[in-house]
Amino acid sequence: MTYAVRGRSGTGVYLERLSDALQAEGVELVAAVDTRRARPAGGGTGSVRNLAHDTWWTQVALPRRARAVDADVLHHPLPALARSASCAQVVTVHDLAFERLPEHFAPAFRRWASISHRRAACRADAVVCVSQTTRRDAMARWGLDGARVVVAAHGPGQGLDVPAVRAEHFLYVGDDEPRKNLALLLDAHARYRAQAGEQALELVLAGSARAAQDGVRCEPEPDLAALLGGAAALVHPALHEGFGLTPLEAMHAGVAVIAARSPGLAETCADAVLYVDPYDADGLARELARVAADPALRAALAARGRDRAAAFSWRASARAHIEAYTLARDA
Numbered sequence: 001m002t003y004a005v006r007g008r009s010g011t012g013v014y015l016e017r018l019s020d021a022l023q024a025e026g027v028e029l030v031a032a033v034d035t036r037r038a039r040p041a042g043g044g045t046g047s048v049r050n051l052a053h054d055t056w057w058t059q060v061a062l063p064r065r066a067r068a069v070d071a072d073v074l075h076h077p078l079p080a081l082a083r084s085a086s087c088a089q090v091v092t093v094h095d096l097a098f099e100r101l102p103e104h105f106a107p108a109f110r111r112w113a114s115i116s117h118r119r120a121a122c123r124a125d126a127v128v129c130v131s132q133t134t135r136r137d138a139m140a141r142w143g144l145d146g147a148r149v150v151v152a153a154h155g156p157g158q159g160l161d162v163p164a165v166r167a168e169h170f171l172y173v174g175d176d177e178p179r180k181n182l183a184l185l186l187d188a189h190a191r192y193r194a195q196a197g198e199q200a201l202e203l204v205l206a207g208s209a210r211a212a213q214d215g216v217r218c219e220p221e222p223d224l225a226a227l228l229g230g231a232a233a234l235v236h237p238a239l240h241e242g243f244g245l246t247p248l249e250a251m252h253a254g255v256a257v258i259a260a261r262s263p264g265l266a267e268t269c270a271d272a273v274l275y276v277d278p279y280d281a282d283g284l285a286r287e288l289a290r291v292a293a294d295p296a297l298r299a300a301l302a303a304r305g306r307d308r309a310a311a312f313s314w315r316a317s318a319r320a321h322i323e324a325y326t327l328a329r330d331a
Helices: 010-024 044-068 107-123 132-142 182-199 224-229 245-252 263-269 281-293 295-309 314-329
Strands: 073-076 088-093 126-129 149-151 169-173 202-206 216-219 231-236 257-260 274-276
Touching (some): 010 245, 010 314, 044 073, 073 314, 088 107, 088 314, 126 132, 126 314, 132 149, 169 182, 169 224, 182 202, 182 281, 202 224, 224 231, 231 245, 231 295, 245 257, 245 263, 245 295, 257 263, 257 281, 274 281, 281 295
Parallel strands (some): 073 088, 088 126, 126 149, 169 202, 169 231, 202 216, 231 257, 257 274
16 A cells, blocks of 8 residues: 555555445455655666665565465555565556657666566466556557456546536646656647637646646645636646546546547547547647637536446446456465
8 A cells, every 4th residue: 555655646546445445345455555665766876775675565575464464365556576475466557658658758667667567467366457458458568368357447536525617727637747748738728828818717737747837827735626626627638548547537526628539548538528639739729728618518528527437436446356356366
């Protein structure tokens, strides 16, 4: 559960909500948290220290804890494997973006992830993939045996208590990792403002993303429910997603979504969002203007989003994980 205590992230939401749902299904869950793990260092000697610490945690501390509680299964929420563990092991694969979009990742990280994540997934007793898209990628690129892979889609995010939606701003949630394509959104928003003038809605960046640009406001410690309540649309320009938890969370809250089309996101959102070309700033600017000016379009997108989000639940996700745990234990 270490990722759940390192600040708000998609992986953290996944762990928190999944653990609650697993316990509701009768699974005896023992949470292992590495409280000594430093925050990501972004490269250099800090990253080397973190890697050494992570190796100790995975290869020494986790197997020791698993033996202490006589665990049936050790679940790694990102691909890792404890070589000395005496129980079955399951890994979750969220996406293979570092292989699909290698130019958007630091070369050292890309090489490390390609080797270590593939090795962990190939040696695990069972693998959880968050979508059919990720399953196909893992089978094609890593040669995984499909009989060991269980697809467990996420539930609809955090279950936020969002007030009645108003059209006060556009909302981006996340960081400025290159594959998230924030530069395109900033460019598109500037073009939209140039056309809309004083009527233009501001763009709010919620999370760690930063930008010093007219019409853009940064919220590093956001009240996400309030920001969703004020959003004309969530804008999600990412080049690649294995699932698309942030758009699904907005859809569940009744917020219109504008998103760059990618296979994993299209699998999750189907026809409930307004898709754009992830390389076309003019096209995104036009859609920002259209959504801002058209309440009927926002209402239609919100209705389709709610209907689509209703197909996802953390209970269903937990039951799929139990299938993977059982498969691993019986291997």
